[in-house]
Each structure stands twice: as C-alpha cells, then as structure tokens.
Amino acid sequence: MIRNDIVRVYREVHSWVGILSGLFLFIAFYAGALSMFEEEIQRWASPPLQLEYITPIEQSQDLIDAVIQKHPGAAKNFNIILNPSPEYPARMHWQERDPGADDHAPAVNYFADFGPNKELIVSKEKASIVGQLIDTIHQQVGILIDHELAMPITGFVSALYALALASGLIILLPTLLKDLFALRLAGKFKRKWLDIHNLLGVFSFPFHLVMALTAVVFALHDYFYGSQMVTIHKDSTAPRTGPPAVAAPSAGSSYYPIDQLLKDLAVSAPEFKPEILNYRQGRGEKPKHMLFVAGKDARHHASRPRHGLVNLNAFTGEILATDYMPGRQEALQATVSSFFALHFGNYGGSITQWIYFILGLAGAMLFYSGNLLWIEAKRKQNRNKQGFRSDKLLYRLSIGVSLGCIAGISSIIAAAKLFPTHWQSLTSAYTSLYYLVFFACIAIALLPFKRDASGILLIVCAFTSSLIPLSSLLALNENLAWNHADSTVLVDLLALSFALSFAYLGFKRRNMAT
Amino acid sequence: MSTASSPKRFRYTNKQWLAKLSAAIILGFLLTVAVTGLLMDVVFGPVFIFSVQGQFLMWSIAPIWVLILSSCFMFRSGLRAWCYLAAANLAIWPFVWPW
Numbered sequence: 001m002i003r004n005d006i007v008r009v010y011r012e013v014h015s016w017v018g019i020l021s022g023l024f025l026f027i028a029f030y031a032g033a034l035s036m037f038e039e040e041i042q043r044w045a046s047p048p049l050q051l052e053y054i055t056p057i058e059q060s061q062d063l064i065d066a067v068i069q070k071h072p073g074a075a076k077n078f079n080i081i082l083n084p085s086p087e088y089p090a091r092m093h094w095q096e097r098d099p100g101a102d103d104h105a106p107a108v109n110y111f112a113d114f115g116p117n118k119e120l121i122v123s124k125e126k127a128s129i130v131g132q133l134i135d136t137i138h139q140q141v142g143i144l145i146d147h148e149l150a151m152p153i154t155g156f157v158s159a160l161y162a163l164a165l166a167s168g169l170i171i172l173l174p175t176l177l178k179d180l181f182a183l184r185l186a187g188k189f190k191r192k193w194l195d196i197h198n199l200l201g202v203f204s205f206p207f208h209l210v211m212a213l214t215a216v217v218f219a220l221h222d223y224f225y226g227s228q229m230v231t232i233h234k235d236s237t238a239p240r241t242g243p244p245a246v247a248a249p250s251a252g253s254s255y256y257p258i259d260q261l262l263k264d265l266a267v268s269a270p271e272f273k274p275e276i277l278n279y280r281q282g283r284g285e286k287p288k289h290m291l292f293v294a295g296k297d298a299r300h301h302a303s304r305p306r307h308g309l310v311n312l313n314a315f316t317g318e319i320l321a322t323d324y325m326p327g328r329q330e331a332l333q334a335t336v337s338s339f340f341a342l343h344f345g346n347y348g349g350s351i352t353q354w355i356y357f358i359l360g361l362a363g364a365m366l367f368y369s370g371n372l373l374w375i376e377a378k379r380k381q382n383r384n385k386q387g388f389r390s391d392k393l394l395y396r397l398s399i400g401v402s403l404g405c406i407a408g409i410s411s412i413i414a415a416a417k418l419f420p421t422h423w424q425s426l427t428s429a430y431t432s433l434y435y436l437v438f439f440a441c442i443a444i445a446l447l448p449f450k451r452d453a454s455g456i457l458l459i460v461c462a463f464t465s466s467l468i469p470l471s472s473l474l475a476l477n478e479n480l481a482w483n484h485a486d487s488t489v490l491v492d493l494l495a496l497s498f499a500l501s502f503a504y505l506g507f508k509r510r511n512m513a514t
Numbered sequence: 515m516s517t518a519s520s521p522k523r524f525r526y527t528n529k530q531w532l533a534k535l536s537a538a539i540i541l542g543f544l545l546t547v548a549v550t551g552l553l554m555d556v557v558f559g560p561v562f563i564f565s566v567q568g569q570f571l572m573w574s575i576a577p578i579w580v581l582i583l584s585s586c587f588m589f590r591s592g593l594r595a596w597c598y599l600a601a602a603n604l605a606i607w608p609f610v611w612p613w
Contacts, residue, residue, distance in 0.1 A: 005525040009587050012528050159583065166584035216576040224575045227543075229563055232551035232571075234612045238560040323566070333566045339573055 002174050014167035019374045019394070021160035022367040023401045027142035028157070028215075029367065030405055033360025035135045036345060036353050037491065039087070039306070042131030044472075044488040045416030046086030047424075053121065054084050055091040055114045060258045063092050064279075066120045067112045071096070074110070080258060080277040086484065087127050088276070125425040130416045133430050134409060139218070142405060142438075144431050155219035162212035164370075168201055176202070190376050197369040200362050207359050208366075214343040243311050244320040245288035255279070255291075256317040264317050265293065265310075272297050272325065275307065279314060289314040298349055300326035301334075301341035364402070371398045396452060400445025401438075403457040406502075407464045408438040410495065414467035417474065417481040437464065458506030465502060468495035524590060533592020535583070541599035542582035546575050548603060551610030 034041070055063050060080055068075045071094075078094035090111035097107050109125045140150035141157050201208075217224065258277065265274060274295040282288040291314035294307035302308040308326035312319055322328035329337060341347050345356035375398070378391035412430045423429040441460060445453040469492040474481040483489075550571045554561060561567040582599075589595035 003526075005527070006588070009526045009528055013531075013587060159580070162580040163584050166580070213576045213580065216580065217573055221572060224572045225563060227547050228550065228568075228572060228575075231547055232554060232610055232612065233563045233568070236560055236562065236612070238562045238565070240562050241565045330566070332570055336566060336569045336573060 002170065004174075007171050007174060010167040010170040014164055014171055015374055015377070017160040017164045017167070018367075018370045021157045021164065022371045022374075023398065024141040024157045025161055026364050026367045026402045027405045028138055028154075029360050029363035030402075031134050031138035031142070031409060033357050033364065034409065035131075035138050036357040036360065037494070038131045038135055040488055040491055041134065041413060042087045042128060043085060043484060043486075044491040045128035045130040045413065046089070047128075047482050048086060048484060053090075053113050053115060057082070057091075057259050057262075058257075059114065060091065061254050062118075063112060063114060063120075064255070066114075067092055067094075067122070070120065071110070071122070075281050077278070077280045080279070082262070082275055082277070087131075089127055090123070127425075128416045129425065129427055130413055130430065133412060133427070133434070137405075137409065137434070144435070151219045151222070155216060155223075158212055158215035158219055161208075162216060165205070165208055165212055169205065172198060172202065190373065193369050193372050193376070197366060197373060200366040200369070204359055204362055204366070208363065210342045211363075214339055217339070218343070243290055243292070243323075244313075245282060245290045246313050246315065246320075247286045247288055249315055253315060255314050256312075261312070261317040265312075268319060269310070269325070269328075271299060271327070272308070272310065297326035301338055301347035302326050302344075303329070303333075303337035303340060305340070305344045306346060368398065368402055393446075396445045397442070399452060399454045399457060400442035403445070403454070403461055404438040404441030407441055407457070407461045408434040410461065410464035410468060410498070411437045413491070413495070414464065414471050417471035418467065455506050455510035458502045458509060462499045462502035462506055465495050465499035468492060469499075526588070526590075528587065530592035530595075531587065534586045534589050534595040537589075537592065537595035537599050538583045538586035541596065541603055542586065543579055545599055545603050545606070546579040546582065548606040548610050549578055550574055552606060555610060 064078070064080075067078070073096050074094040078092060079088070081088040081091055081093055084090055088111075090113045092112040094110050095107035096110060109127065110122055111124075112120060112122045115121045136144065136147075139154065140147070141154050143150050143153055261277075262274060265272065272295050274293045276294040278292040278294060280290040280292070282290075291312045292309045293312060294304075294309055296302065296306075297308060300308070303324040303326070309324040310319060310328075311321040311323070323330075323333055324337070345352050371394070375391045375395045378394070379389075382389050382391055412434050415430060415433055416424065419429060441457055444460075445457060447453065471481055472483050472492050475483040553574060554567070554571055558567040558571075561571075563572075586595055589598065
C-alpha cells in the first residue's frame, strides 16, 4: 500500500508537469497520429506524374553521368528512385543548398530525367512538402523554429511527459482496481473526465512509456552523445566503425549496373523490397563510395522511419553490411532498431499503422482531458475569487490551442490543392497559413465573451477539414486540381469523417449552450 | 513528548521540490552517464561511441535519468537529495573515468 502523503506528493507533481506539457503534447500527438499516414498524405498532396518522362532503369548510369557533369554537387549524395511516385517524381533525386544560403536553410530538392530526345530535364521540388511539415509539427511540438533550437524544447516537454506518466501511475495504483472499470459517464463533470482520463491512461500506458522514453532520446541524443563523448568515451582507443566504403577501381569507373544489382538482390534477399538507391561519395583524391539500398520487408521491423537499409559495394554490387537490414541484424542492433520501430510503428503492416493512429488520437484526448481536470480543480479553488481567474484563461487557451492545431493542420493539407501553383512548393506559405489559422483560433478562444468558443471553433475545424475532400472534388476539372485513383482516397475519407464528427460536436455544443 | 519508541512519522511534502528536482536534473544526469560508463566497462569493454554498443549506451540514458527524475521527490529534503546523489557520483566516477 502506498502511503497517502506519497500519493499526495505525486498528485501535485502530476498536475504541474501535466499542465506545463499538456498542450504541447496534444499538438505532438495529433500531428503524430496523422503522420502515421504521411506517405498517403504526401501522395495525395502531390500532383500526378508525367510518366512518359521517367528514364528507363537501364539508362540510369547515363543519367547519373549527365547530371554530375552539369551539377557536380550532386555527386556527393544522390538517390536513384526505383518506383517514382508523386513524392519522388523522377528517376534521380538530390538535394542542394542555394549558393550563399546558410547551413540551416532548408535544402532544395532537385529531380532529373531524360526527355523524349534524351535531353536532360532538371526540375526543382515538384513533390508537396505538406507531409514533411506535419512531421515537423509533430517533432517540434508545434513550434516551427529552427530544428536545432526546437529540439531542446521537445526534450524538455518529453521529460515532463515521462514524469507525468510515472507520477500518474503512482497516484492511480492504490485505487487502480476499484476505479479502472468504473466509467461513470452519467455522473458529475469531474468524475466523468477523471474516469476517461484514467481509462485512456492505463490502457495505453505501455504505448506512452515507449513514446516518452524514445522522444527524450530523439530530442536530446546530440547532448547525450556529447556528454558521453567527453567522459566515458574520452581518449577512446576502441576501433572506429562505420558503414563500409570502397574506392573506385579506377578513376571514372561506372557504378555496377542497377538492373543487374536489383536482380542480384532479388536472389540474395528475396523478401527485401528495394525502393531507393542512395549513392554517397567522400572527399579527397581517391574518394570512397557508399551505396545504401533502402527498402521494406513486411515480416520485420525496420531500422528507420520507413525503411531498412542494406549497404552494398557500389562497383560490384556485393553486400557489405546488413547492420540495418530488416531481419538480418544481430541481437543488439535489432534491439536498438526496435526502439525506433516502436516509436514509428513501422512493423506489422497496416494494422499497426491503424492502431498507432488510434492510440495517437487517444493520446491527444488524454492530454485534453488532463487539462480539463486541472481547470475544474482550479475553478473550485477560485470559486469566490474576483478579477483574474487562471482557470478561465487556461480553459480558453486549451480550447484555442487544441482546436487551432486541428484546424491549422487541416488547412495546410487542403492548401496543397487549393494554393496557386507557384505557392505549392513554398514552405513559408504553408507555415504562415498554419500559424495564421492556429493563432486566429487562439484569439477567438480568448475573446472575452460569456460563452466559450468551443462551439464555433469546432465548426471551424469541421469547415477546414471538409476543404480536404472538397479540394479533391475540384479535380473534376483537370485544370484545377488532381486525384490519384489509388489508396489516397483514404485521406479524403478520413478528412470527411473528421469534418462530420467536428460538425456534430460543434452543433451539439452550441445547442447545449442556448 | 515523542520518545524513541514512538517517533513522529515523517510525512513527505513538495516544499523543497526545486532543490530535489534540480539535484535530479544535474547530479542525476551525471550519475546516469556514470552508470552507462559502468555498463560499458562491465558488459562491453571499450567501444566506439557510434558503434551498436555505443548507441545502446546512449539509449540507456533515457530510462535511467527518467527513473531518477521521477524518484527524486522521495528524498526527505533537498539537501539530502544533493548529498546522496553527490555521494553516488563520487562512488562511481573514479571507476568509470578514463584516467
């Protein structure tokens, strides 16, 4: 039995770390849940391909030579895309920074192919950036500043989140069995939300524990490595390891033919489905070359968000290392990879994808209900207080931030089809739109009306979400937008169901108030 | 008057939360790095920082540090938190520091 003074200590800890991190975590979880469908959103948001201009795989070497001759910077690191898609709309892809741009400026994506008369066509950034932007909102808990600056904030929020989990478990333990299945929905406001909060918290506890610990590492790994480097790894004489690299057999040798390489790989690793060939080249007189093949294996967890990697010799096609290859890792490597996989949910195929999506939305709900409970407790304390009321401010802020985040994300997805063409690849246009909607919602929520703004903001969420399927309807006229006749219809259907749910809740809320 | 046979029971509060939490953040982090060093010496031997073993050691910082952060409120006072965590650091660092 846990002493009740200890329970009281942890109840205070829980409510303070909860209120400090709750709104950031709501944004992180809502955006994170949507990013389970990042590939679908990305394809939905990108215009379809002119497939007649994709270079045949047998001519890849000619394409590589032609590109490097005109754009020498590409040689350092480029991709050969095996199955071009709206996301990677060409055979060859690489990134470059604009000359004079500083190190933190986002790199520009370049895509290259041969035209009908084998002339080189290079285009900048055709794929939509919406999928990546949602991922960034997730990683940076909604704070769209420079990545290096945002990561310590995410680390701080993640640490509070871990602390909230530990303290939440301690305060619930003494009454766990009694309270867990008591879902007293009919009872008082506080009882209902407390039961929902406990139920969500207990049943998704393992998920949240994994998310909190991995998020701490993702956000702070530079600092963790740094502090180990100057202490326990100081003056380390341990042999350096890294992905194997090979020098070219002679200056100007061609890479191993890619069509042959794929045939070899299909024999040596039949379950591994290659998608992208990433070629890298070191510096110096005789630069070393590396070739990573990124691909998927449905039977195993992957080591990176969407792919596993196998390291090949770029000139002979032989396998050099399988450290990051799904199903071919050694135990410790597989363990480390599983930390990534457990966060990204990239194991077990689409069932896991859906479970993570639902757990992510449930997580957002957990933090929202936590905020409501804090506010309710404060409201009771402040009942007779005149003037400034922290509970009222926080209630309005909670509504504004969470519904503003939902409306903002829906708007930027819809904007991928609704923006004028020359805005569609402009990161700043999307960022501005997100912040415009987000802060407008917060401003509306903070307006000093007697009735809170949740009703009207839910309608705003419903409207912005409905713009997603509506923008797809524009494609009835081919000049206005596009539709891919494939699984991306999922994006429209999900957005439609979100819009209907928000509209239902919004009108119910307004009727209740009148 | 309380005697040795019936001592007044100590009751935990959050009065010194800042002292306890700052001890867990600063000394707790140093202790965590020391524990990963101990883990390296005992289990792996010297390894390259970005090797698989090195990655594992970096990952193990998160659970250990979070454990210290969440248990620091069980120190009876802020002073005790700083003293105990300092003592734990002094006990482990001489063994793991690469002299």
